[in-house]
Each structure stands twice: as structure tokens, then as C-alpha cells.
Amino acid sequence: MIRFEQVGKVYPDGTTAVDDLSFEVREGELVTLVGPSGCGKTTTMMMVNRLIEPTSGRILVDGEDIAGVDPVKLRRRTGYVIQQVGLFPHRTVLDNTATVPALTGWKRARARERAAELLDLVGLDPGIYGPRYPAQLSGGQRQRVGVARALAADPPVLLMDEPFGAVDPVVRERLQDEFLGLQATVGKTVLLVTHDIEEAVRMGDRMAVYGEGRIEQFDTPAAVLGTPATPYVARFVGADRGLKRLSVTAIEPEDLWAPPVARLDEPAGSAAARLGAAGARWAVVLNGAGELHGWVSVEALREAGEPATVGEPARRMDAWVPVGAPLKQAFSEMLQYDAGWVAVLDGARFLGVLTPAKLHEALRRSVDADAQGVPREEVAFDSVADA
Numbered sequence: 001m002i003r004f005e006q007v008g009k010v011y012p013d014g015t016t017a018v019d020d021l022s023f024e025v026r027e028g029e030l031v032t033l034v035g036p037s038g039c040g041k042t043t044t045m046m047m048v049n050r051l052i053e054p055t056s057g058r059i060l061v062d063g064e065d066i067a068g069v070d071p072v073k074l075r076r077r078t079g080y081v082i083q084q085v086g087l088f089p090h091r092t093v094l095d096n097t098a099t100v101p102a103l104t105g106w107k108r109a110r111a112r113e114r115a116a117e118l119l120d121l122v123g124l125d126p127g128i129y130g131p132r133y134p135a136q137l138s139g140g141q142r143q144r145v146g147v148a149r150a151l152a153a154d155p156p157v158l159l160m161d162e163p164f165g166a167v168d169p170v171v172r173e174r175l176q177d178e179f180l181g182l183q184a185t186v187g188k189t190v191l192l193v194t195h196d197i198e199e200a201v202r203m204g205d206r207m208a209v210y211g212e213g214r215i216e217q218f219d220t221p222a223a224v225l226g227t228p229a230t231p232y233v234a235r236f237v238g239a240d241r242g243l244k245r246l247s248v249t250a251i252e253p254e255d256l257w258a259p260p261v262a263r264l265d266e267p268a269g270s271a272a273a274r275l276g277a278a279g280a281r282w283a284v285v286l287n288g289a290g291e292l293h294g295w296v297s298v299e300a301l302r303e304a305g306e307p308a309t310v311g312e313p314a315r316r317m318d319a320w321v322p323v324g325a326p327l328k329q330a331f332s333e334m335l336q337y338d339a340g341w342v343a344v345l346d347g348a349r350f351l352g353v354l355t356p357a358k359l360h361e362a363l364r365r366s367v368d369a370d371a372q373g374v375p376r377e378e379v380a381f382d383s384v385a386d387a
């Protein structure tokens with residue numbers, strides 16, 4: 001959708017801002033550009049809507065070399081969100097949001113209707129916030145208006161330059177989540193600039209890590225964190241990249257261990273005998289619909305005996321996560337409930353459990369074989385899996 005081919009920019013004073021950039025942003029993809037201040041991120045961004053012209057190479061949008069596209073038409077296809085937000089102070093929030101549609105020739109009433117829809121979409125009640133002026137909003141609300149305004153003409157491409165930079169960390173995280181939710185519905189092709197590695201990892205389908213004026217690595221967050229391409233990238237992503245990777249690696253069905261299972265209405269004595277014969281010391285308890293009820297130890301089943309059913313000695317289990325959730329969430333559940341395992345569900349259906357050993361295996365998926373450490377096969381994991 002957006003394709004950079006060996007793009008360079010040397011400013012008239014001789015400063016090389018970027019050099020030999022080649023990468024592609026696919027349709028509907030969110031790519032983050034991350035790097036220290038002055039590494040060329042904003043320059044890269046502004047070349048996409050021709051606020052800055054490259055001095056070498058070319059940029060294609062939708063297969064078309066933008067050097068030949070009228071900049072005004074090009075800018076209609078690209079929404080632009082900047083850190084300073086840049087709202088007109090003497091216009092209401094509604095009119096600010098309606099600016100672009102109004103400029104592109106929409107009837108005033110229709111432009112305002114559209115603006116109201118968009119304010120709603122970014123979580124601002126148009127009845128309350130529409131008539132206000134920018135100075136009457138909090139920083140986070142102004143940022144939301146900036147996003148609404150960029151979306152107003154429904155451009156296929158969004159350029160976001162440090163869009164959440166001007167707000168405190170708590171608000172920033174909320175805005176990031178909101179935007180990801182919004183992006184899941186609008187599916188724009190997004191280029192997002194940030195100097196914050198956490199934001200780049202959190203928001204990006206893929207990320208470009210900038211060194212000075214060039215891309216050091218362009219890949220998924222999991223791959224960048226798992227196998228940094230250069231010592232520079234490894235330093236930039238931080239010594240805790242292993243921990244960061246927990247939040248970008250999703251739980252997959254093949255990561256799960258299938259524990260022994262008992263049914264809620266099964267007679268306790270026969271369940272004890274069956275599980276004992278299989279060498280199990282505990283079992284996950286499911287109801288008739290295959291949904292998680294909890295767990296039970298074989299010892300408790302034996303003590304309960306007939307005519308009790310499994311349900312009587314069974315304990316409830318609250319540590320669970322949906323399949324597809326990040327490993328970090330599973331780890332956090334284990335810590336919160338002080339549990340040796342966490343159940344993984346698909347809707348209400350029980351799929352299996354994640355144990356510390358399985359968690360570690362899943363985490364290793366995105367690491368190169370040459371990672372330093374003790375080979376997995378040589379480690380005896382002490383976990384509930386073999387309890």
C-alpha cells in the first residue's frame with residue numbers, strides 16, 4: 001500500500017535526514033517507526049504526503065509513484081495526526097472535526113453529521129463536546145479530536161506522528177488501547193511514529209527500528225524482541241526484551257498441555273481409580289458442556305468416595321485466559337492466583353492448560369536457535385505438569 005524504494009532525504013543545509021529507506025506497509029497494516037530523536041522519523045512520514053520531497057528514490061502509494069500525484073489530492077487520501085494536535089482554537093470541536101470534509105466540498109450539514117459520528121467513535125459525546133472549544137478539553141480529549149479529524153474524510157492511509165506523546169502515561173495507555181480498538185473496525189493503513197519502544201511494540205503489526213537515518217530492523221515486534229538484528233537494536237529495545245516479548249507473543253492451541261480431566265457429575269470413587277491408574281495426582285474438572293469448573297486432587301476424590309460426585313470435593317479455578325491472549329496475561333494470572341497453571345478457554349470451552357514449562361516453550365518460539373542458554377531438552381522442569 002505504501003512502498004519506499006531506496007528513499008533518501010538530504011536537506012538543503014547538507015543534513016542527511018534519511019538514507020536508502022526501503023520498506024512496505026501492507027494494506028490495513030499498522031507499522032510503527034521507532035527510534036531516538038533526530039533519526040529521521042518525521043522526515044519519513046512527511047514524505048508520504050509530500051510535505052517534504054525526497055532527494056532520491058521513490059515512494060508508491062497504492063502502486064502509484066506519488067511524485068506524479070497532486071499533493072492536495074494525495075493529502076485527501078492520507079489523514080495526518082500530529083503530537084501538537086493543531087486544533088483551531090477559535091473553532092468548536094465539531095467544526096474542527098468537520099474541517100477536512102468541509103474543505104473537500106461536502107455540504108456543511110453532512111460534514112457536521114459525519115464529524116458527530118466520528119466524535120462518538122473516538123469516545124466523545126458530540127452533544128457534550130461538540131460545542132466546546134479546544135481549550136475546554138483535557139489533553140487526552142484533544143488527542144482524540146485529532147484522531148477523529150484525521151479520520152473524517154475516511155482516508156485509506158493514516159499518518160500519526162507521536163500521536164499520544166503529549167499526555168501522561170496512564171492516559172496514553174488508554175488512548176493506545178482505544179485506537180487499537182478503533183483500528184480493528186476501521187482497518188486503515190497506518191504509519192505511526194514514536195520514540196517509545198513500549199508503544200512501538202504494543203501498537204505495531206510490524207515495526208521499523210531506526211538508527212541514524214536508516215532502518216536497522218523491520219519486522220514484527222516479537223521478532224525484533226526475540227532476535228535483534230544488530231547490537232544497536234538489542235541496546236535500543238532494552239535488556240528486558242525477554243519480558244517485553246511476553247506481551248507480544250500470543251497463546252496458541254499448540255502451546256497447551258492436555259491435563260487429566262474429570263467430569264463434574266462423575267462418581268468420585270471411580271474417577272479416583274481411573275486417574276490414579278493413569279498416574280495422575282490431580283485433574284481439571286469440566287461440566288457436561290466441556291466448560292471449566294475447577295480442579296480436584298486424586299486424594300480428595302479418594303477421601304470423598306462413593307456416593308459423592310466429583311463436584312463435591314472439586315475446587316473452583318479462577319485463573320484462566322482466552323486463547324490468543326498474550327503470554328504476559330497468562331503469567332500475570334498465575335502470579336495473581338498463585339497457581340501452577342492457568343486454564344486456556346475458547347469462549348467458554350476448555351482447551352487445555354498453560355504451565356510455566358509450556359509458557360517458557362511458547363516464549364522460545366520467537367527466538368533464534370542460536371540464543372544463548374541451556375538447551376531445552378537438558379532442563380528438567382519442575383511443574384504441575386509432572387506432579
Ligand code: ADP
Pocket residue numbers: 011012013015016017035036037038039040041042043044
Ligand atoms: P525525528 O522525527 O526522528 O526526530 P526528523 O526527521 O525530524 O527526526 O529529523 C531528522 C534529521 O534531519 C535531524 O538531524 C534534523 O535536525 C534534521 N532536519 C529536520 N528538518 C530539517 C530541515 N528543515 N533542515 C535541515 N535539517 C533538518
Ligand code: MG
Pocket residue numbers: 041042043
Ligand atoms: Mg519527529
